[in-house]
Amino acid sequence: MSLLHKVFNRIRPERKDREYMTYNHIDLYFWSPPSGGLNFGDHLSKIIVNKVLADHNYMLEEEVKQSRRLLALGSVLHFAKDNDVIWGTGVNGKVDLSEHTYYQLDVRAVRGPLTRNFLLERGIEAPAVYGDPALLIPSLFPGRFKRTSKKDYVVVPNLHDMSIVQNSNAENIVSPLSSWNRCISDILEADFVIASSLHGLIIAEAYGIPARYLRLSETENLFKYNDYMMGTGRDEIEPATSLAEALKMGGMKAPLFDSQKLLNAFPTDLWD
Template identity: 30%
Template sequence: MIKFAIIIREHIKLLLHPVIINAFVFYQNDKRIKHENWGDDINYYFLREIIKQPVTLFNRTSLAFRLKLRNYLVIGSTIDMLCTQNTEVWGAGIIDGDKPLRVKPKKVYAVRGPLSRKKLLAEGVNCPEIYGDPAMLLPLYYRPNRNKRYQYGIISHVSNQAIIENLHLNGKPLNEHKNVQIIHMGRYAHWHDIIDQICECEAILSSSLHGLIMAEAYRIPNVWLEFGRPLIGGHFKFHDFFLSIHRDRESPVMIEGQEIPLEVIAFKLSEWKRGSIDLNLLMNACPFRLRKAEYSL
């Protein structure tokens, strides 16, 4: 009886003609989204606020698997990991440019950056020259009114968050500095919280790609960090994004010990110039209807 009720509920969902988002977004036992990685989670939280149709997650609708329904990759480095035979891409990217695609997307409207496009073209996938991580559209829909409270906001990828807890600045632990905010991409109450925290900082130091993307989107100077070993796929996704905004960077600032090299950080910040990208192209390429933006570009 319970199984039958679940099937009926899924049929009703599909009758609403939802946009089916394929992403690394997972649920807890209480049916709420588990806050593991903000950069993945906004595939649900942000998109359901800007898309006019209902939004549902591919991994929460078993009928979508069985019926092989059309699904979308939007935010994240997921093209080479989550593609199915009926996947369409609007803004997602590739995580590793050296490995062949396991499954090729059915259609591509836009990709995160030119490196993802180059890889898709090499694999025989038609890909227009339209770039942009859709998370860059966030300032069109949400602009927090926050005062600058911190000199630095420090963000790590969720896989090396523990390293940050042991870092020092001027010989003192980060959490003892009143002008430093440690931003956890896997720890937030409301998804707006991460943006609020980023916007409270004069500069962002981040090993998380979406930490850097949000800093660029909200026009905050930022420095690319790396803690120890490179992430999965190395630097591919970072260069892919930087090239999309016409501001590629040679390499990250390596944090190998416990001390953040302030002189290097200061030099990188002095070199920083905001990137540029025509987000109108990305929005015009969107395969589903977007709500009217509240703010201008």
């Protein structure tokens, strides 16, 4: 990560959708591209947290006894501050260790054991509750999204791999800059998902669609992919390096995941 990128990430202002809440509230942090818009996987944080809260008769934008900040999805742990609440968040392997400036966190769940070990080594307690909250989409939205088997495969690039895919001859591309519901629907049209987007893989596997990680560049560190894999009962990820190789390799081993355990770890007590 460049020095300019580090500085920008640290000094950029909080999103304006929170500026009017002058009362005690829970501020949900999630990453969005500096150029504007929303990145599918990161935006799912807001969607999922809002849905879990609604199922408990709460809303994100309501007054609570004590203001706190919640990080709930994505490789954004380096944005955490002391006393932040962590639910399903993971370490971003391409971020320098110096970017992690917190000393104590309220950890309810993490993406996988690599993130948990990272926290334990820093003296921060973290339960062995694993899983990316995007895996909860089928149970949170029962019947909303359905597999349609319209295409043999789709390709879901990571945001930073978009130009590579667009300049290739790949077909059936699902843009991570599309709306969250469009991305999910487009992924569910496929019988096989090839993705460099972590959440492209996660959504596919959440709905039982075989998926294969396609490593298109060295931009993304393998840490987050391995963290997710190990958090769902598997070994390190085995990437394909081309579309043809991905099709030949087929899907990865199916994940093992306890959705209720992750859901039970959601910090509803912040609103109680």
